[in-house]
Amino acid sequence: MSLLGMVLRSLRQHLLSTVITSCSIALAGGLILSVWTIKDQANQAFVGVHSGFDAVLGIRSSKLQLVLNAIFHVEASPGNLAWQDYLDIREHPGVSQALPIAVGDNYRGYRLVGTLPDILSQVAYREASTYQVAPGGRWMDPQRREAVLGSFAAQQLGLKVGDTFHPYHGLLFDESKQHAETYVVVGELEPSNSPADRVIWIPLAGLQKMSGHDPKTATDISAVLIKLNQPQAGFRMDMMINKQGDRLTMAWPVDQIMAQLFTKIGWFDKVLTLVAYLVAVVAAGGILAGLYNTMEERRRDIAILRSLGARRRVIFGTVVMESSLIAFFGSILSLVIHTAIFIVAAKMIRQQTGVVLNLWQWHPSLIWTPIGMTLIGTFAGCIPAFKAYRTPVAENLTPLS
Amino acid sequence: MGLLEIHQLEKGFFTPEGHHQKILDIRSFSMNSGQQLGLRGQSGSGKTTFLHMIAGIIQPDAGQILLDGHPMHALSEARRDQVRASTVGYIFQTFNLLAGFTCLENVHLGMRFGSQQNPERAVSLLEQVGLQDRMHYRPSQLSVGQQQRVAIARALANSPRLVLADEPTGNLDPSLAEEALSLIRTLCTENNAALLLVSHDQGILDQFQPCLDLREINRAGQGGGS
Known part of the structure; x- marks a missing residue:
């Protein structure tokens, strides 16, 4: 033995x-x-999630809140920007791409994000990876009440192409706050393993003009996602917006802001x-x-x-x-x-x-x-x-x- | 030279009061290969101590023990363990089988630390002691007599030159004692092993020629310990 x-x-x-x-x-x-x-x-x-953007522009607030709200879709929006702010930043020579987003509604707890679909389809959320609509679907028409669902949201909500739904007001689901508008699901994103998977994307105008929203803010947006031409532009814009200005905040660079969170x-x-x-x-x-x-x-x-x-x-x-x-x-x-x-x-x-x-x-x-x-x-x-x-x-x- | 040569062997213990008490003082003792010897010893006479010293489990205070040419009195503990594993088979009154192991495994353990590892021999020995159908039983599943037979098989597992038997029939009734003794003697003869059996049972000792009395060879006389 x-x-x-x-x-x-x-x-x-x-x-x-x-x-x-x-x-x-x-x-x-x-x-x-x-x-x-x-x-x-x-x-x-x-830290690796940046959804293809270098910076987030929002109303004067915490940079971390801006990133969490606009990139991770988990935090409340600190406030709205005027449409003109979006136009101004889009024309800035250091900016190669600017994508306005608007939040404020949900469907059964899953956040609706209003955006410009053409730009979204051109964004590389990860190196060499752009958002793709799953077979059988298509990108939404910005003029219609149409929605494209992130894969996780679609799976959890059980919605498929052709289904309709009524959005609810606010970022938290409250059955009594249903909007009158009916949206049609026209597509589902392929899984991207990014925060976009748990979002319902609708046209920007649709969210801005949703019934019950203040007509005076119908052109406002929640944040602008920015892609820079080159890193040096970030320094100049940081100086201009964050240090010299007092109305807006530019959260840049996105990964460092998240790294700071983990340090904290x-x-x-x-x-x-x-x-x-x-x-x-x-x-x-x-x-x-x-x-x-x-x-x-x-x-x-x-x-x-x-x-x-x-x-x-x-x-x-x-x-x-x-x-x-x-x-x-x-x-x-x-x-x-x-x-x-x-x-x-x-x-x-x-x-x-x-x-x-x-x-x-x-x-x-x-x-x-x-x-x-x-x-x-x-x-x-x-x-x-x-x-x-x-x-x-x-x-x-x-x-x- | 004989198988076992002992000269001027002394062993004592300290009493609880701190006094040194000599319990063994043996001038000379010897055994030849294959010899079977009975040794009479009353309780407390130091007979277990004597066997333990021969086996190298404890060291004498003085004197020489030559076992199969090995000076057990002078060897390191590890070397004595080695000699014991390959040269000595030990049968105890209480059998000392390992409860967690089967009969066959207990016999395997008897050869585990020696020079030979022969699973077939373990099976053969258990067959010789009549336990061929109990090999995979645990000791607790056997009768007292069967347990002693396993202990006998284990003692012979390593093909020892010398088998030490310390009151091997002490826990058996008379009929089983006769049977066990016969088995021990037969197996020792068949395996060419010498046998040194200590007992206080006159009926058992009468079967040995010669039979020594520990009191006769122990100058320390009646000891107070083991």
Whole structure:
């Protein structure tokens, strides 16, 4: 019988303890993996999302609010811009593309964004990727009450080409605030794994002139999405709009503003990481205590093995191997727990922001965490192993004459 | 040179009061290969200590133990473990089987730490002790007599030169004791292993010629420990 066989038999003999300690290791490993992978992926994903634009122009407000509202479609609009502001910025020599958007209505919680469809179809929201309408649909006609749905919104709402709906006033769904207008779904966007997936796109004029909206603001817009000719233009416009002006805000560059957000909330993932580390320490302590306590009941077995010729270092090695295996099993299970946590978290993030996290994206922690947890288990086994190592043989080969 | 040569062997323990009490003082003792020897020893006479020292489990305070040419008194603990694993088979009064392992696995463990690993021999030994249909039973699923037979098979698993039997029939009723003793002696003979059996049961010891009394060779007389 091999040493591994002896250890596996021992683990089976102490099955309950083995399962509980393995699960605690799995929980710790799963938490650590989830914190690291989700944090890093979310960071990359949010910072990487710019929807094809370099800057957002809005009424004087927080840059972060402008980006969240105009790019991620998650925050309330800080206020409206005059149409003339859009015309002015469009003519700025540093601007290569400007897209006005208007928000303020929803359909069952999914935000309606009014825009100019021609420009949207020309925007590369990611390198070499433009929004595409799925087969069977088409872009909306700006003169009609037509809508193109983001893929996630279409899936969640169960709307398809040819269906009609009545928008609701406001960004939050309130059944009593239904608009009279009827919109026809004429297309569904191919999945872009971007915030655009959870938006209902309609013509800009349609949203501006929706019944119940103030006629005086019928030409106002919520923000202008801007693509610059060259980065240097951003500095000049930042100076002109943000520092010298006091009426408008230009959020530029978009990715840095999101990066600042993650820097601000960095303490949160530090707390999560610390909690995960503490769980790992507690789990390692569990292995130590579990094995240490069983050493007392195993004294006779150890003495018998020694009487059969097992050396002290063999006894030490079997106990360490046992704790390593407990941690190893837990580490394998931690990948399962991580998968479960990741799927739930990714689903929530996608629902709330449209940002998609990829479970299969490689992260170094996927290999280092199981190795680390197994090593922690190995070290935790050294103390009970030393106790086993020191077990006196003669005294434990009962009875003595 | 004989299989086992012991000279001027001394062993003592400290009492709880801190006094050193000598329990073994054996001037000379020897056994030849294949010899079967009974050793009478009353409870507390130091017979288990004597066997443990021969097996290298504990060290003497003084003297020499030469086992199959190995100076057990002078070897490191790891080396003594090695010699024990390959040279000695040990049968205990309480069998000392590992409860979590099957009969066959217990016998496998008897050869695990020695020089030979022969699964067929483990099966053969269990067949010889009449447990061919109980190989995959755990000790708790066996009768007391069957457990002792597993212990006998395990003691012979590593083809030892010397089998030490410490009150091997102490937990068996008389009919089973006779059967176990016969089995031990037969298997030792078949496997060319010497047998040193200690007991306080006169009926068992009467079957050995020669049979020594530990009190006669132990100058420390009646000891206070094991």
